[in-house]
Amino acid sequence: MDGVPRTANISIALRSFDYISANLKISHEEARKFSNHRYLINHEQKCAGQNVLLLLFVKTSPENFERRQAIRSTWGNEVYIEETLGATVRVLFALGLHPQPVQRRKLQRQLQEENERYHDLIQQDFFDTFHNLTLKLLLQMSWTHFYCRHARFLMSADDDIFVHLPNLIRYLQEADKAGVKDFWIGKVHRGSPPVRSKESKYYVSQEMYPWSIYPDYTPGAGYVLSKDVASKVYQASLTLNSSIHIDDVFLGICANAMGISPQDHVFFSGEGRAPYHLCIYNQMMTSHGHEEDFHELWRHATDPELSLH
Numbered sequence: 001m002d003g004v005p006r007t008a009n010i011s012i013a014l015r016s017f018d019y020i021s022a023n024l025k026i027s028h029e030e031a032r033k034f035s036n037h038r039y040l041i042n043h044e045q046k047c048a049g050q051n052v053l054l055l056l057f058v059k060t061s062p063e064n065f066e067r068r069q070a071i072r073s074t075w076g077n078e079v080y081i082e083e084t085l086g087a088t089v090r091v092l093f094a095l096g097l098h099p100q101p102v103q104r105r106k107l108q109r110q111l112q113e114e115n116e117r118y119h120d121l122i123q124q125d126f127f128d129t130f131h132n133l134t135l136k137l138l139l140q141m142s143w144t145h146f147y148c149r150h151a152r153f154l155m156s157a158d159d160d161i162f163v164h165l166p167n168l169i170r171y172l173q174e175a176d177k178a179g180v181k182d183f184w185i186g187k188v189h190r191g192s193p194p195v196r197s198k199e200s201k202y203y204v205s206q207e208m209y210p211w212s213i214y215p216d217y218t219p220g221a222g223y224v225l226s227k228d229v230a231s232k233v234y235q236a237s238l239t240l241n242s243s244i245h246i247d248d249v250f251l252g253i254c255a256n257a258m259g260i261s262p263q264d265h266v267f268f269s270g271e272g273r274a275p276y277h278l279c280i281y282n283q284m285m286t287s288h289g290h291e292e293d294f295h296e297l298w299r300h301a302t303d304p305e306l307s308l309h
Contacts, residue, residue: 048147059095089169168285
């Protein structure tokens with residue numbers, strides 16, 4: 001099928017990283033220490049009894065209300081997608097607790113009010129910080145496994161990226177008809193080395209990760225998994241050391257342990273921002289760094305007669 005990646009012969013490349021997953025294996029009891037966080041806000045019935053094409057988790061922080069509002073009124077508009085493309089998409093915002101006590105109390109009250117209105121927040125009781133991003137990944141994988149495993153695709157996205165949902169949904173509908181398996185697409189990072197500078201927020205120590213390169217992975221800004229891959233990643237996360245705080249790297253380690261390799265898609269921008277060009281935006285799936293212009297991009301995405309300025 002044109003446009004949908006086929007599974008390549010990747011067994012040799014994957015075997016080269018087998019020693020990594022083998023050395024990071026831990027017991028189920030140890031793994032539960034990382035993933036056994038309590039839900040503070042949950043919606044167990046969000047997907048129940050529905051024919052969900054795409055479960056879309058947006059990684060957000062408690063204070064980012066304006067970003068969530070912009071997403072709800074643009075590319076996260078479930079009703080628009082259902083009515084115009086005939087696809088059921090469920091959009092949820094994944095978050096933890098604000099790390100500062102005074103702000104936490106104020107924001108929790110606001111989050112409860114926001115959730116009562118929109119019914120789309122999923123919150124656990126870990127501190128919402130950069131170094132807990134892997135906990136946010138585990139939240140998404142665990143929630144999907146227990147409450148929405150029938151969704152044919154799972155997407156994880158940052159709250160400052162623009163997702164061209166009409167393009168993405170048409171692409172996934174085609175992929176679904178083709179019955180794709182082992183499907184993991186995004187902007188692929190291959191052969192990336194760990195950052196050893198202690199000044200960097202991406203610093204990973206030799207003790208934590210003694211190897212010279214990471215398995216292939218897609219940046220956490222935006223990627224899509226088929227439901228079989230989401231299930232395999234969840235299963236792998238139950239037996240691997242998730243104290244590596246870089247969530248997209250940990251996803252790559254989990255997928256590699258299950259024999260899954262990502263496939264690069266040119267219209268996923270990763271951490272980058274797609275250039276403002278009509279031809280690009282007519283085909284794009286994601287572009288990073290757009291919290292200020294969601295509405296302009298959405299108008300273009302839903303009315304092809306409009307031009308970008």
